[in-house]
Amino acid sequence: MEIKEQTEIKEWVKAAAVEDFPRNGGAAVLVNGEQIAVFNFTNEGRWFATQNQCPHKGEMAISRGLTGDSEGHPKVACPFHKKTFSLEDGKCLTDEEFQLKTFPVKIEEGYVLIGIE
Amino acid sequence: MKKRIVLIGNGMTGYKFCEKFASSPLKEQYKLVVFGEEPHPAYDRVHLTSYYTGTVPDELLLAPAGWYDEHNIELLTNEKVIAIDREAKTVSSEKEKTYSYDILVLATGSSAFVPPIEGIEKEGVFVYRTFDDIDKIKKYIPKASKAAVIGGGLLGLEAAKAVLDDGLPTSIIEFASRLMPRQLDPQGANILKSKLENFDLEVLLNKSTEKITGNGKLEGLQFADGSTLDADLLVISAGIRPRDELARSAGLEVHQRGGIVVNSKMETADPSIFAIGECVVVHNMVWGLVAPCYEMAEILVNNIGGQSQEFLGFDLSSKLKLIGTDVASFGEALVESDKIKTIVYENKSRGIYKRLNISEDGKYLLGGILVGEAEEYNMLKQVVNNKIALPENPEDFILGARGGEGAAGIGVGDLPDTAAICSCENITKGDILSAIETDGAESVPKIKKCTKAGTGCGGCAPMLDDLLIHYMKSQGREVRKTICEHFDYTRQELYDLIKINEFKSYDELILAYGKGSGCETCKPVVASLLASIWNDLITKQDTIQDTNDRFLANIQQRGVYSVVPRIPGGEITPEKLIVIGQVAKKYDLYTKITGGQRIDLFGARVDQLPAIWEELIDAGFESGHAYGKSLRTVKSCVGSTWCRYGMHDSVSFAIEVEDRYKGLRSPHKLKGGVSGCVRECAEARGKDFGIIATEKGWNLFVCGNGGANPRHADLLASDIDKETVVKYLDRFLMYYIKTAEPLTRTSKWLASLEGGLGYLKDVVVKDSLGIGNKLEEEMAELISHYKCEWTEVVRTPELRNKFRHFVNSDEIDNNIKFVPLRDQKIPAKA
Numbered sequence: 001m002e003i004k005e006q007t008e009i010k011e012w013v014k015a016a017a018v019e020d021f022p023r024n025g026g027a028a029v030l031v032n033g034e035q036i037a038v039f040n041f042t043n044e045g046r047w048f049a050t051q052n053q054c055p056h057k058g059e060m061a062i063s064r065g066l067t068g069d070s071e072g073h074p075k076v077a078c079p080f081h082k083k084t085f086s087l088e089d090g091k092c093l094t095d096e097e098f099q100l101k102t103f104p105v106k107i108e109e110g111y112v113l114i115g116i117e
Numbered sequence: 118m119k120k121r122i123v124l125i126g127n128g129m130t131g132y133k134f135c136e137k138f139a140s141s142p143l144k145e146q147y148k149l150v151v152f153g154e155e156p157h158p159a160y161d162r163v164h165l166t167s168y169y170t171g172t173v174p175d176e177l178l179l180a181p182a183g184w185y186d187e188h189n190i191e192l193l194t195n196e197k198v199i200a201i202d203r204e205a206k207t208v209s210s211e212k213e214k215t216y217s218y219d220i221l222v223l224a225t226g227s228s229a230f231v232p233p234i235e236g237i238e239k240e241g242v243f244v245y246r247t248f249d250d251i252d253k254i255k256k257y258i259p260k261a262s263k264a265a266v267i268g269g270g271l272l273g274l275e276a277a278k279a280v281l282d283d284g285l286p287t288s289i290i291e292f293a294s295r296l297m298p299r300q301l302d303p304q305g306a307n308i309l310k311s312k313l314e315n316f317d318l319e320v321l322l323n324k325s326t327e328k329i330t331g332n333g334k335l336e337g338l339q340f341a342d343g344s345t346l347d348a349d350l351l352v353i354s355a356g357i358r359p360r361d362e363l364a365r366s367a368g369l370e371v372h373q374r375g376g377i378v379v380n381s382k383m384e385t386a387d388p389s390i391f392a393i394g395e396c397v398v399v400h401n402m403v404w405g406l407v408a409p410c411y412e413m414a415e416i417l418v419n420n421i422g423g424q425s426q427e428f429l430g431f432d433l434s435s436k437l438k439l440i441g442t443d444v445a446s447f448g449e450a451l452v453e454s455d456k457i458k459t460i461v462y463e464n465k466s467r468g469i470y471k472r473l474n475i476s477e478d479g480k481y482l483l484g485g486i487l488v489g490e491a492e493e494y495n496m497l498k499q500v501v502n503n504k505i506a507l508p509e510n511p512e513d514f515i516l517g518a519r520g521g522e523g524a525a526g527i528g529v530g531d532l533p534d535t536a537a538i539c540s541c542e543n544i545t546k547g548d549i550l551s552a553i554e555t556d557g558a559e560s561v562p563k564i565k566k567c568t569k570a571g572t573g574c575g576g577c578a579p580m581l582d583d584l585l586i587h588y589m590k591s592q593g594r595e596v597r598k599t600i601c602e603h604f605d606y607t608r609q610e611l612y613d614l615i616k617i618n619e620f621k622s623y624d625e626l627i628l629a630y631g632k633g634s635g636c637e638t639c640k641p642v643v644a645s646l647l648a649s650i651w652n653d654l655i656t657k658q659d660t661i662q663d664t665n666d667r668f669l670a671n672i673q674q675r676g677v678y679s680v681v682p683r684i685p686g687g688e689i690t691p692e693k694l695i696v697i698g699q700v701a702k703k704y705d706l707y708t709k710i711t712g713g714q715r716i717d718l719f720g721a722r723v724d725q726l727p728a729i730w731e732e733l734i735d736a737g738f739e740s741g742h743a744y745g746k747s748l749r750t751v752k753s754c755v756g757s758t759w760c761r762y763g764m765h766d767s768v769s770f771a772i773e774v775e776d777r778y779k780g781l782r783s784p785h786k787l788k789g790g791v792s793g794c795v796r797e798c799a800e801a802r803g804k805d806f807g808i809i810a811t812e813k814g815w816n817l818f819v820c821g822n823g824g825a826n827p828r829h830a831d832l833l834a835s836d837i838d839k840e841t842v843v844k845y846l847d848r849f850l851m852y853y854i855k856t857a858e859p860l861t862r863t864s865k866w867l868a869s870l871e872g873g874l875g876y877l878k879d880v881v882v883k884d885s886l887g888i889g890n891k892l893e894e895e896m897a898e899l900i901s902h903y904k905c906e907w908t909e910v911v912r913t914p915e916l917r918n919k920f921r922h923f924v925n926s927d928e929i930d931n932n933i934k935f936v937p938l939r940d941q942k943i944p945a946k947a
């Protein structure tokens with residue numbers, strides 16, 4: 001998984017400093033003109049990133065959703081109509097029709113970097 | 118060609134006949150045509166009072182109109198049958214249609230008995246049996262100022278409560294020397310009487326009404342003993358009259374006191390004609406409850422199908438809740454004989470009376486009466502009906518705490534599988550256990566869905582609960598409403614854990630008592646609990662809040678937000694109105710007067726919120742909490758300061774109450790209203806708490822709402838002064854906050870509260886749990902921590918900084934787009 005993603009990544013973009021993101025929650029960043037939602041699971045020491053636009057009604061709101069897990073798998077709930085998405089593969093857990101694009105994230109020297117294809 | 122069954126009457130019994138027909142092989146041989154005189158398809162007459170209090174007709178229908186079609190049953194509503202031609206085997210309707218039948222079933226029910234009193238035809242006199250009757254009463258209420266009900270039986274008391282709750286002083290007039298003479302003995306009736314009088318219902322016994330006075334319109338009643346009573350609205354509830362007029366004119370036998378005579382197989386003398394329900398006399402009596410009527414319907418369907426079942430009489434036990442008071446009688450309740458032993462428990466100060474009738478040999482329970490407290494009813498009824506041998510000390514039944522398990526050592530486990538748990542639908546204990554076991558119906562709603570038990574009068578619901586708990590326990594399992602997979606605790610347990618451990622954050626709680634990373638269910642629940650317990654600033658833990666709470670504003674289409682400043686009681690100065698106008702203009706916000714008497718400014722970007730609020734706060738506004746599960750508004754009417762009808766100053770009181778509870782976090786949102794008189798211009802009874810001025814003080818109503826299931830609030834206390842209103846409100850709100858399930862409005866909470874309104878009154882008004890002071894202190898503590906959330910954000914740079922769309926850029930969200938509408942803007946559709 002890790003390796004496959006590594007190979008496809010063209011560029012790691014510095015999004016923002018770690019402390020700019022809320023603990024155990026999400027925030028949006030603008031990266032190369034694209035809105036990306038970044039999630040900081042402080043308790044697990046993990047980070048995730050997805051497109052910020054919800055595929056349900058097109059609202060730019062995924063970053064404002066409540067985060068959490070379902071049986072250990074990280075997820076986010078869109079604040080609008082509470083559709084929930086897996087943060088591992090972006091699949092909608094409540095409605096198979098929808099899918100979020102995910103991005104790899106890494107932390108370097110106190111910064112959050114996002115891998116763009 | 119199929120043969121035809123014509124059914125006259127689409128009431129409760131008629132519907133049951135349709136339902137049983139639709140699931141029997143009869144439907145292959147017969148076409149069923151149903152005539153109903155009323156405009157609506159069959160509805161739940163037993164819950165007619167909930168129509169009175171606002172439930173929409175659709176919710177009370179026994180089956181939607183489309184159901185008949187789907188089952189190939191032809192239903193003709195608003196179509197009264199006026200003649201039967203037994204020779205030609207036809208019926209004809211008022212609309213001059215004629216239908217032939219092979220089998221004719223009469224289920225014409227009964228009508229309210231209206232005694233021939235002089236002046237009974239006057240305007241303002243009503244009966245209480247159909248939707249139409251209720252509509253008429255409702256229409257008349259605003260013109261009335263004092264109500265009377267003739268008849269102190271079951272239905273009369275129900276009608277009296279309904280009009281009393283509409284704000285009319287009400288008197289009950291009973292001919293006999295006691296209330297509910299068919300169900301209660303003198304001692305029990307006496308206790309009930311004093312309970313009702315506590316609720317301001319006047320009870321007049323031994324009164325025979327001789328004349329109804331007034332000029333065209335009812336103005337008063339005159340009794341045989343020479344006394345009189347003023348009243349301008351009268352509901353007659355003096356018993357029922359079986360509707361046998363069709364049968365009578367067709368030459369079928371009717372009983373001398375009314376009612377179509379049938380044998381125990383529901384047959385009349387004409388082999389093609391049958392009759393069922395409240396219109397018949399069988400075993401020499403009219404059976405005026407739904408359960409026996411349903412049984413007749415089922416027996417008839419089976420008999421037409423070739424069986425030979427008989428109606429052998431039925432248990433006429435009944436339990437009802439009258440004005441928050443439980444009243445039940447079961448088995449042989451009223452026997453007076455030296456041959457039986459009775460055990461009586463009476464507690465006048467608490468308004469409780471219980472009586473058990475025991476067989477001479479002391480082995481069996483024959484029947485009994487319960488007033489004021491009737492939790493044991495279901496169990497006792499089972500003990501009678503199943504002839505369960507009594508334990509050594511049967512008095513434990515009425516002295517012990519609860520009926521379900523424990524009392525006198527007999528519990529649901531001791532019932533035979535054949536025990537009828539739901540008598541309306543005739544569902545046995547065995548049926549219910551098999552639904553739980555084989556169909557996995559592991560909650561009361563699921564059992565109801567699976568078996569139909571509890572869908573009639575609903576009286577057996579506590580027993581379903583007991584059965585489920587008993588079953589789960591026998592499997593070594595428990596039934597608990599835990600929050601979600603991250604916390605194996607109920608909301609109530611989490612409330613206590615947070616308090617005892619003095620946890621101030623979600624992280625502390627999940628570390629100590631939960632697992633994983635939480636989710637969108639438990640985070641807001643815990644956030645709300647923390648806020649309800651500590652009233653700390655919620656923005657400190659912004660990522661556990663539901664969206665609206667995270668940004669202290671309601672999210673709207675295109676991800677913009679609304680701004681609703683608090684306008685207590687709806688009162689606002691011109692200066693403040695101007696500021697709202699200026700702010701709206703500067704930030705180009707759409708403005709609208711809300712349904713809650715304030716002004717909503719829509720279309721703000723998240724990054725604009727702090728600046729907008731800063732300007733509003735500088736002008737003296739505060740957060741309106743339109744985004745929170747917390748106090749919203751306390752609506753007011755203009756009241757005695759201006760209004761010619763106003764009794765007291767409702768605006769000042771509304772402002773006082775709104776200021777007191779502003780910012781209070783609760784399981785769901787809270788709304789209040791204060792009206793200056795019964796005309797109710799503030800719609801206070803549509804609110805979680807409503808205060809209405811009376812001549813002597815204020816009436817306090819609780820647990821009303823609008824929303825999807827509107828409900829009028831119930832009277833908690835009447836004619837109390839302001840201090841007492843506030844005291845009761847403190848207790849009421851705090852008790853709700855402590856015990857309600859997440860996202861449960863006060864109305865739903867009350868519906869699920871064991872003991873209902875009576876219990877709530879005991880806790881709040883009588884302080885039966887002895888926690889009144891504690892609740893008041895806890896409320897005082899919460900109130901003392903109030904801070905305007907927006908003021909804190911605006912003044913704290915670190916909090917203010919959270920209101921940005923991107924954390925790495927000051928660009929604005931390019932997804933936000935507006936289109937014009939009537940000189941303002943609205944979000945463009947995504």
Ligand code: SRM
Pocket residue numbers: 671672673679680681709710711712713714715716717743749750786788803822823824825826862
């Ligand atoms: C603005 C307003 C409509 C209006 O333009 O008049 C409104 C707007 C919303 N209502 Fe309401 N309700 C508004 C008065 C009402 C009323 C009337 C009243 O309060 O007198 C009711 C019926 C009374 C009641 O509360 O039962 C009402 C019953 C609801 C309900 C149903 C609640 C229920 O128990 O069934 C919801 C849904 C909920 O809360 O879960 C709701 C939810 C909402 C939300 C917050 C939906 C949401 O989550 O986005 C709406 C967005 C508000 C916003 O964007 O600012 N709104 N809502 C009214 C604001 C009043 C205020 O000043 O705060």
Ligand SMILES: Cc1cc2nc3c(=O)[nH]c(=O)nc-3n(C[C@H](O)[C@H](O)[C@H](O)COP(=O)(O)OP(=O)(O)OC[C@H]3O[C@@H](n4cnc5c(N)ncnc54)[C@H](O)[C@@H]3O)c2cc1C
Pocket residue numbers: 125126127128129130131132152153154155162163164165166196197198199224225226227228245246247272275360363393394395396404405406407408410437574
């Ligand atoms: C306020 C109230 C509360 C009650 N509470 C309880 C309770 O708690 N528990 C309980 O067990 N029972 C209760 N009852 C009694 C219960 O409602 C009746 O036992 C039940 O409705 C009887 O059903 P039925 O179908 O026989 O008669 P109904 O429900 O009266 O139905 C008969 C129908 O036939 C129609 N009809 C009559 N003649 C014709 C005609 N010629 N052509 C076409 N249609 C015709 C009538 O319009 C009516 O719609 C209550 C009744 C009332 C009014």
Ligand code: SF4
Pocket residue numbers: none
């Ligand atoms: S009624 Fe529905 S659409 Fe209208 S404001 Fe309330 S929630 Fe929104």
Ligand code: FES
Pocket residue numbers: 054055056057058059078079080081082083
């Ligand atoms: S827009 Fe996200 S769930 Fe509807």
